[in-house]
Each structure stands twice: as structure tokens, then as C-alpha cells.
Amino acid sequence: MSAGTLLARHALLPAGWAGDVLIGWDDGGVITTVEVGHSGAAMSTAQWVIPGMINLHSHAFQRAMAGLTETAATTGDDNFWSWRALMYRFAGRITADQLQAVAAQLFIDCLRHGFTAVCEFHYLHGSVVGSAAARPAEMAERVALAARECGIGLTMLPVLYACSGFGGQALGPHQQRFRSDVDSVLAMVDGLSSLRDGQFEVGAAPHSLRAASLDQMAALATALPAGRPLHIHIAEQQAEVDACLAYSGRRPLSALFDAIAIDERWCLVHATHLDTAECAALAASGAVAGLCPSTEANLGDGLFALAPFIGAGGRFGIGSDSHAGHSPVEELRWLEYGQRLQRQRRAIAVDGRERRVGDYLWQAALRGGAQASGRPLGALAPGRRADLLVLDASHPHLADAAASEVMGLFLFAGNDNLVRDVLVGGRWVIEGGRHAAQDQVASRYRAALAQLREDL
Structure with missing residues (x-):
């Protein structure tokens, strides 16, 4: 430079x-x-x-499987959970060299379309399932090397993934590569911190309420160095909401907010299925709603309550998540058009100061993405x-x-x-x-x- x-x-x-x-x-x-x-x-x-736009939610390895799950099952019951079967097969077998190659392709795709920074929600820890053990942070380091080669900014978020369902259910055989606990995540954060500079930051990410306990999340948030970003999947699927209600009697976002002081450090990814009170609470917290419209559409997740969230002063950014797309234009267009179809009117993403939809969307996503990245970006x-x-x-x-x-x-x-x-x-x-x-x-x-x- x-x-x-x-x-x-x-x-x-x-x-x-x-x-x-x-x-x-x-x-x-x-x-x-x-x-x-x-x-x-x-x-x-x-x-x-x-x-340049910030891509606040990425699973880089999933770039390699984009478009490969578009065949209907014979039962006709295709959803997030059936998609996950192929994701597990890719996750279990991808090597460090392959991940670096896939991530580099993704990052060039992103750069060419206007993403200048990425937040990598990284849960591919250690070695290929069934092979000799590797250092837990090796795969994260390879993603960082790909970002360096391509010149994109990166926030690495090692993921806490300790169980397979609410109540501490044991990880399944396809999830063994994701296995981590608070100490191992903090060790990865510490090891990766030597790479921190103007182009690279390190935070952490409890995967979801399904995959980590609230006590573990609280311990991770307390131990993470001050100012570092924290991301989590929340309420992406209705089945997740139903399972959380069955286990705890509370909806996922409410359960999280009841247990942990959620503030500006946090990015709540998807937040698709919120009730009115949860939407207001998320807006009031100062946390960022991480919206991934192309993936949420591809997986049949549902639509975020954008208009009331904007009305409550909520902050949001965009990510390409599973990389069915890799363009901020596509994400923002999906975001606005989904709302128009749902509400049967036009020009949803505006506020009292900015009535031009394109200007509002770009500026709002810049602010939310910069906050979620933990880096001085977005303006x-x-x-x-x-x-x-x-x-x-x-x-x-x-x-x-x-x-x-x-x-x-x-x-x-x-x-x-x-x-x-x-x-x-x-x-x-x-x-x-x-x-x-x-x-x-x-x-x-x-x-x-x-x-x-x-x-x-």
C-alpha cells in the first residue's frame, strides 16, 4: 500500500x-x-x-456448494434441514488447501461486486473428520491468507459450537469438526490476534442457542477483549423458535436478552422470526441485525420485519452467508423486494431523513456492517x-x-x-x-x- x-x-x-x-x-x-x-x-x-460495502456474515467454504442443492426431494419436504445434509458433507471433508482456494475465489467474487470487507463466521476447526488432528486455528489462518492474497478486509469470528440442540444434546458424527468450547475459542482468538492490523480483526461467535449454552455465551462475552465483535445466529428458522419454546418456554431472542446484556458489540444474524416485542428490544439494544436475504430466500427462512425495525431505529447490515450470491446489490435488492411483496406496496426501506430507497439502503448497511465488523469502515x-x-x-x-x-x-x-x-x-x-x-x-x-x- x-x-x-x-x-x-x-x-x-x-x-x-x-x-x-x-x-x-x-x-x-x-x-x-x-x-x-x-x-x-x-x-x-x-x-x-x-x-465499499461490508459483508457481515460469511461461511466461505459454502461458496463451493452454491447451486448444488436445487433438486427437490421425493418427499417434497425441502427446507434448511435437508440443505444442511450436503453442507455437512462439504464441511467434513474440505482440506486446508481446498478451503484457501475456495475462500480466495469467494473474496475475488465479493470484491468485483462491491464488498470490500467480510466477517467470517468460522466453525471449520481442526482437521478433516477421521484424519490426524491439526491445530484448531489452521483453517481460520488459511481463510486469513486468502483474504491477504486478494486484498479484502477480514473480521475472523471463531465459533463456539458445543452441542447439537437445546439442553446440551451431544454433537452428531457430522458435527465433530465444529466441536469447540469457551477455552478453545479463546485460544484461537489469542493465536489469531498476532495477525491483527488495519485489514484484519478477530472477534468470536457463539453459533446459536442450539449449539451453545447461555452460560457458555456469557463466559465467552466476558472473556473476549473489550471492543471485539460478537456474532450469533438467532431465530433463523421457525423450527428453531419452536424447539426453543419447547425447551425453555421462551423464544430464542428473548432467552438471549434475558440472560446476557446485548449491546453494540453484538450482531444477531438472521433474526428472521421475531415477535413485536423482540423486534423493539433488538432495535433498542444497539446491536446489529445481520440480514442475508439471498440465503434466507434460498433456504426458505422467511422475511425479517424490516419496516417496524427501521421505525424503531434499528441497525442492520447485509451478508451473503452461504454465497448463493456474492453481491451487495443482490442482497439489498432482495431485502427491499421481499418487503414489497409481503406488504404489497413500494419504497419500504426509507426513514424520515432519507426518502430515496437506494441511498437509504446503502448508507444504513454501511453503518451496520462497519459496527458488526469491529473495524473503522463504512464511510x-x-x-x-x-x-x-x-x-x-x-x-x-x-x-x-x-x-x-x-x-x-x-x-x-x-x-x-x-x-x-x-x-x-x-x-x-x-x-x-x-x-x-x-x-x-x-x-x-x-x-x-x-x-x-x-x-x-
Whole structure:
């Protein structure tokens, strides 16, 4: 990385669009200058510049199985639980080399479409099931190496996964690779912390109320260094809500809030099935709702209560989760369109200050994603990481566009990728729509995929 400047004829700043904006960054990849109305020179110039998006929920290895579960079962009873069978087979056999290859492909996919940072919800600990033991953190380190190679920012979240169901049910044979406890997760956090820098952070993630006890979650939250992010799956499936009610008499989010002081450190992923009181409690807590619309649609999870959550001042961000998609445009479009279909009206994601849906969605997801990542991201502002996207001003979708129209066109006009160039931490990683290592990474990915599919 090296210091640099970019003159944006139009830049999306926290307060909205501004003209002739000089953006400067230092050799550590941190923005030092944002000067509106600049009339001088810069190292480069672009027409439309927006902050890079944060992908707040990822299981990188699942990139390799995207699209492979789209055949109906003979019973016709296809849901999250039937999808999970193939996921277990991939999880049990993927090697460290294969994971690194798959993660690198995913990260280039994400960068090309406008994600400049990822939060990796990582539960592939140790070795392939049935083989010799490996260091628990080796797989996480390989994901970190893939992120370094591709130039994407990363928040690694080693997962606490101690049981298979409510009440401490024993892990099944396909879940042995996920096995961890509070001490082993903290050991992984400690080991990975030597890698922390401007591009890499380490938090932790109790998997869910199904996979860890509330006492274990509380112990992990207390022991994790201050300020580090905590993520958890919550209320993704109605079956999970029903099981939690049967076990404890409480719904998952209510049970979590009753036991632990949930605050801004937390990201509650999915939160699909909340009642009215839970929705208000989540908004009031300051925690982020981690929404993954393409995966939630792919798995038939359901729809988040977005309008009341926004009305209550709730914070949200987006993730691509199982990587049925890897574009922030797709996630935000699914998020808005799902709400429109459910409510049978248009323009759902707005508030009293911002009535343009595209601008509201992008800015809100930036704020929530930055908070969930535990990194200084999400805005073209001094002190934040120099992560930005240059949109393709020559594309017909943006022809003769006014600034007030650009985000609507970007998110809701057609399926062409309008991201031309991507800067991450002060380094240009995508230029003209391509990554310098794109062909080599794709070759390694194809080889890894061929190996993984041999015995499926």
C-alpha cells in the first residue's frame, strides 16, 4: 500500500452526495483527507465514488456448494434441514488447501461486486473428520491468507459450537469438526490476534442457542477483549423458535436478552422470526441485525420485519452467508423486494431523513456492517479505512444520471455489474472489473471443486 489521492466528481459521503471531492489516504490505508469542492489535481479522477460495502456474515467454504442443492426431494419436504445434509458433507471433508482456494475465489467474487470487507463466521476447526488432528486455528489462518492474497478486509469470528440442540444434546458424527468450547475459542482468538492490523480483526461467535449454552455465551462475552465483535445466529428458522419454546418456554431472542446484556458489540444474524416485542428490544439494544436475504430466500427462512425495525431505529447490515450470491446489490435488492411483496406496496426501506430507497439502503448497511465488523469502515471520512468503489460511468444504466438517481440505478436497474474499480485499504484491488490474480485463483478453485465433488 502507498499514499494516494482520488478526485471524485461525485462522492457519496455520510451526509449525502457531494461534488468535486478530493479523497486522500496514507500509506497505512487510512483516509486522511476528504475535501469538498476541490479545484486542484489528484493522482486519479472518477465520476461516481461510493464507500465499499461490508459483508457481515460469511461461511466461505459454502461458496463451493452454491447451486448444488436445487433438486427437490421425493418427499417434497425441502427446507434448511435437508440443505444442511450436503453442507455437512462439504464441511467434513474440505482440506486446508481446498478451503484457501475456495475462500480466495469467494473474496475475488465479493470484491468485483462491491464488498470490500467480510466477517467470517468460522466453525471449520481442526482437521478433516477421521484424519490426524491439526491445530484448531489452521483453517481460520488459511481463510486469513486468502483474504491477504486478494486484498479484502477480514473480521475472523471463531465459533463456539458445543452441542447439537437445546439442553446440551451431544454433537452428531457430522458435527465433530465444529466441536469447540469457551477455552478453545479463546485460544484461537489469542493465536489469531498476532495477525491483527488495519485489514484484519478477530472477534468470536457463539453459533446459536442450539449449539451453545447461555452460560457458555456469557463466559465467552466476558472473556473476549473489550471492543471485539460478537456474532450469533438467532431465530433463523421457525423450527428453531419452536424447539426453543419447547425447551425453555421462551423464544430464542428473548432467552438471549434475558440472560446476557446485548449491546453494540453484538450482531444477531438472521433474526428472521421475531415477535413485536423482540423486534423493539433488538432495535433498542444497539446491536446489529445481520440480514442475508439471498440465503434466507434460498433456504426458505422467511422475511425479517424490516419496516417496524427501521421505525424503531434499528441497525442492520447485509451478508451473503452461504454465497448463493456474492453481491451487495443482490442482497439489498432482495431485502427491499421481499418487503414489497409481503406488504404489497413500494419504497419500504426509507426513514424520515432519507426518502430515496437506494441511498437509504446503502448508507444504513454501511453503518451496520462497519459496527458488526469491529473495524473503522463504512464511510468516506478521515480515520476510516480507504475502501471505496468507482462505478462505471460509461455504462448505459448510468447515462445522464443525476446524483440523486445513482444509487437507485445501481441497485434496481438491471443485472450488469456497475463496479469498475475497487480500492481496499489504500490499494487498488479491482481495476477495470478485474483482479490481478483472478485467473490463477480461478484455476485453483476449479481444482479444489473437482476434488470436493468426487465423492458427493
